[in-house]
Amino acid sequence: MALNRQVLLAARPQGPVTEACFALRDVPVPAPGPGAVLVRNLFLSCDPYMRGRMAAPTGYAGAFALGEPIPARVVGQVLESRHAAFAPGDYVWGFMCWEQYSLVEYPSALYRIDPSLGPVSHAISVLGMPGRTAEVGMLELGRPQPGETVFVSAASGAVGQIAGQLARAAGARVIGSAGTDAKVAHVLERLGFDAAFNYRTETSPGVALDRLCPDGIDVYFDNVGGATLDAVLARLRPFARIPVCGMISQYDGATGGLRNLGAIVGARATLTGFIIYDHMDGFDEFPARMAERMRRGEVRYFEDIVEGIDNTPAAFIGMMAGENLGKRLVQVAPV
Numbered sequence: 413m414a415l416n417r418q419v420l421l422a423a424r425p426q427g428p429v430t431e432a433c434f435a436l437r438d439v440p441v442p443a444p445g446p447g448a449v450l451v452r453n454l455f456l457s458c459d460p461y462m463r464g465r466m467a468a469p470t471g472y473a474g475a476f477a478l479g480e481p482i483p484a485r486v487v488g489q490v491l492e493s494r495h496a497a498f499a500p501g502d503y504v505w506g507f508m509c510w511e512q513y514s515l516v517e518y519p520s521a522l523y524r525i526d527p528s529l530g531p532v533s534h535a536i537s538v539l540g541m542p543g544r545t546a547e548v549g550m551l552e553l554g555r556p557q558p559g560e561t562v563f564v565s566a567a568s569g570a571v572g573q574i575a576g577q578l579a580r581a582a583g584a585r586v587i588g589s590a591g592t593d594a595k596v597a598h599v600l601e602r603l604g605f606d607a608a609f610n611y612r613t614e615t616s617p618g619v620a621l622d623r624l625c626p627d628g629i630d631v632y633f634d635n636v637g638g639a640t641l642d643a644v645l646a647r648l649r650p651f652a653r654i655p656v657c658g659m660i661s662q663y664d665g666a667t668g669g670l671r672n673l674g675a676i677v678g679a680r681a682t683l684t685g686f687i688i689y690d691h692m693d694g695f696d697e698f699p700a701r702m703a704e705r706m707r708r709g710e711v712r713y714f715e716d717i718v719e720g721i722d723n724t725p726a727a728f729i730g731m732m733a734g735e736n737l738g739k740r741l742v743q744v745a746p747v
C-alpha cells in the first residue's frame with residue numbers, strides 16, 4: 413500500500429520553534445471521492461506567519477491543530493481527479509499540508525499553475541503570496557519615487573528581495589539589511605541594491621543607516637520590527653512611508669519598546685500595517701504581471717530549496733533563524 417508521510421504539529425512553540433514541535437506520521441495515500449482531487453505534492457512552503465499559527469492556543473482563530481498535519485501553501489501535480497476542472501498531470505497550488513499527497517475535497521480552493529510563466533515552484537514564491545506581498549507593500553503603500561531613498565530589511569528573503577528590486581525599478585536608491593555577509597554580497601551583486609549592511613555585525617542599525625543614507629529614509633519596507641524599525645523612525649524624511657509587512661525579530665517573544673515613535677509626527681510619516689489576505693483582488697492577473705517584470709529583467713528571484721519531507725521541520729526552523737538565502741521551500745518529489 414502506498415504511504416503518505418505527513419509532518420504533524422506535536423507541540424506548540426514556546427520561544428523559538430524546535431524539532432520537538434513536530435512529528436512524522438505515515439498514513440495510507442487517500443483515494444479521492446466524487447468531486448475530489450488527489451495531488452502529489454512537489455513543493456511545501458515555509459513562511460514566518462506559520463510560527464504564530466503553531467503557537468496560537470487551541471480554539472484561537474487560525475490556530476494549527478495539535479496532532480494534525482500542518483497546513484501550508486503547496487505546489488503539486490494532480491494524480492487523480494474526480495472533478496471536471498482538473499485532469500491528471502495538471503500543476504496546481506493551494507492550501508494543503510506538509511505531506512507527500514493531499515486529498516483536496518473542495519477544489520474551488522485549488523489553483524491551476526501556468527508552467528509557461530516559469531518554474532512551477534514560483535506559484536508560491538515570486539508569482540504567489542510573497543511576490544504579491546512585496547508588490548502591495550512597496551508599490552501601493554510605499555510608493556517609491558525616482559531619487560528617493562528606500563530601505564528594506566530581511567532584504568535577501570522571500571519578500572524582501574522583490575520589494576527592493578521593485579523600488580529600484582521605480583528609480584529609487586535602495587538600501588538593504590540582512591543577517592550574514594554572504595546575504596549582503598548577494599543583495600548587492602545579484603539583486604542590484606545600491607547599498608547593504610549586515611545588521612548582526614554593525615554596532616547598531618542606526619550607525620549603518622547614518623553611513624549609507626545620511627539624508628534620511630523616504631520609504632522603509634519593514635520585515636523585522638524591533639531595533640531596526642526604531643533606528644529608521646529616528647531617520648525619516650518628510651512624508652516618509654513605512655509599510656509594515658512583518659516583525660520577525662519579535663515572533664519568538666522578544667519585546668522591545670520603540671523610543672522614536674514620536675518622530676512620525678514631525679516627519680508627517682505614514683506607518684501602515686498590512687496583511688496580504690486583504691489584497692487578493694488583482695491576484696488573478698498578478699502572476700503574469702510579475703512574470704513580465706522578470707522577463708524584462710527588472711526582478712530576479714532566488715529560492716532556497718531543501719530536499720525531502722523528513723527535513724521539513726529543520727527547513728522551517730532554519731528559515732526562522734536566518735539560514736535561508738531566498739524563499740525557503742521543501743521539495744518532496746521531483747517535478
Ligand SMILES: NC(=O)c1ccc[n+]([C@@H]2O[C@H](COP(=O)([O-])OP(=O)(O)OC[C@H]3O[C@@H](n4cnc5c(N)ncnc54)[C@H](OP(=O)(O)O)[C@@H]3O)[C@@H](O)[C@H]2O)c1
Nearest residue numbers: 460569570571590591635657658659660661686687688734
Ligand atoms: N503582511 C503580510 O501579509 C506578510 C506576508 C508575507 C510575509 N510577511 C512578513 O514578511 C517578513 C519576511 O517574510 P519572508 O517570507 O520574506 O521570510 P524570509 O525573509 O525569506 O525569511 C525570514 C528571514 O527573517 C530574518 N530574521 C530572522 N530573525 C530575525 C531577527 N531577529 N531580526 C531580523 N531579521 C530576522 C532572517 O534573515 P536575516 O538573515 O537577514 O536575518 C530570515 O532569513 C516576515 O516578517 C513575515 O512575517 C508578511
